[in-house]
Amino acid sequence: MNASSCDVAIVGGGIIGLSCALYLREAGHDVVVVERNDPASGASRGNAGALAFAEILPLASPRIIRKAVRWLFDPLGPLSLPPAYLPRIAPWLLRLWRASWPSHYRANIQAQVALIGLAEREMLAMLARTGLERHLGTEGVLEVYEGAERFAAARETARQRRAHGIESHPVQGAELAELQPGLAPRFTHGMLVPRWRNVDDPQALAVDIGLRAQALGARLLRREVRAVEPAAAGARLLLDDGTALQARRVVIAAGAWSHQLSRPLGDPIPLETERGYNTTLPPDALDLRRQITFSDHGFVVSPLACGIRVGGAVELGGLERPPDYRRAQAMLDKAKAFLPALRTEGGEQWMGFRPSLPDSLPVIGRARRHPDIFYAFGHGHLGLTQSAATARLIRDLIGGQPTAIDPAPYRPERFF
Template structure:
């Protein structure tokens, strides 16, 4: 019998698999398409440890009506999906109350702290430390009103001891030359790290996992059944695999497996879009966040990536690459020297829960199945911390932080 099966070969699943190997366990990773085939391939490459504020917040509620009027704006819901996502949106709205936001921020901060503490030892242990860069992040604002609206969030970071510096246009130009003059204010956070390229990093984790003796199998997991000695994983081709423990880290598809265990977890997908331009498209010196427009521009070892936004459109609707085109046009306006030619477009599924926190914990039906999904925009950021927690749960160690805010059962009664 395989000791542990991890379902999902994205950055969270492979990080967990490596952490389990480090505890001396035999691990098999299952993925329907292979390493870095989903959101782990196309994210912005940031370890956003200072991004402690949940997406579900009063600020988003204030912006949402304006954004939703623009079908290519920072937040959209395709009409064909509006009815299906209504229950999730109701829970998102409830999570935007001040009390809920305070609780989510506390939990998010704890997971960020753990993930930051675990990251560099994890990179060293997996031979990937050379892929880490510490360029920081520059958040830019169009005018004093937008800047003032951001200040409560920066106060929350101050309360946690996060380092940042508000900047004048001249100071911003020293950090990142070439910004359009429309950006009158900025805030630089040096504690924002980057990876050379998220796809190459995840593939490197897969290579290390195999080198450690792990098995990576391409197969489509269909259902999980508890057994007296663990759990059985059934595949769409009719075969099965027995394991002592199963870790579900299948990203936006994870809730389908949870349903086979009788759990209805409100996992949705924030469909993200980007365009990756050639490396000489612009002199990017730090990741730039255009928060009022919902996207970032970042430098990777493989090019310049322009991407972000949130399209709540599920797993089945065809991509709308006009959203990537729109962000690229804006980026060219915001960075007048940007060359928009020669780019490659991408769309991926970010697995998200209504309160902006992941599900990390045991299945209700059996303690032998453990969930690790729903990280939203922060899968890469929180991957090393989540891996530590999964290794603790599988081996029976006391988890490194209180997992009650991340309980998969916190959405009991979801229909």
């Protein structure tokens, strides 16, 4: 399509941008989504399909910081950092460490609880009103542990979840074997979290949300945004073909690339890139009853319509470093050891970029100097989970309505 002006321009056609498009179009705004690639072809394509409504604990936690020194320099471990990238990421790591201090950690949990609660309400309501409930699974997630000692440590996570109304059910023995037959004997304990939800195909869901927005009149412009420039009335998007799109309001939801657009606007958001890896095996690779999380190993195995997906872990390596698919293979080898019946032939490897902020909270709110420009990025592992909540907040802010929750913890000002 060709467009020269609109009410709201959304930069980014991933799950966040497409959800914002749907919510804003439902509210009557003239919306253009500007995306350089196919919609939902980035991180929205390769995630594990989790609606992680129980995931309230930030990555920046005392528990993770204690493990990080051991993990960081293992190139195939759950959290790795190429040594050559250390000087560049050092300021971000310092912010991560500060975010793990007890007072900051507690505040970030409260902010995450509020956003996750809104995410659950909004996602379920959005799926119902759009007729997309067919994508939703309700089997929960099974977290598994090796031995009583490791399981005892997991009980602290369960205790914190329970304090916020999220129940977890401990299982072992025959009950664990029934929940997932064929699990290796080394995994003696588990925690079933029923409130967790999954979708059958995260890319298909995101594409369908975009199609619903388009059916309501939203437009898709296949271009790359080179810059966002404030204008007398709103802002202009400078596009890769030399043209410009004038908008009364702009939403920057470009995932791991968003900070490249926010920095010239006076907001150098400390966004880093978690490079996630996975392998998607054929659907018949395993009789997998629900998503399984191998918490101490940093990866999950998920049953999706497109196949069995083995993925996770974190590589802090930026946007330019070539993929290291040994990480995907290492997780696949572990999955085979943990689930011996898993057939590992015929898989497709993938690497994608998760936009991560050091306090594990996204940026949702106005640019500090430009009230017609809004940010909606930095969701880390929780982009799918928090997509509808983010869209609701952006809709409220752009419409000048009272917001569903207090937006203060997610504003860009917290970093300055």
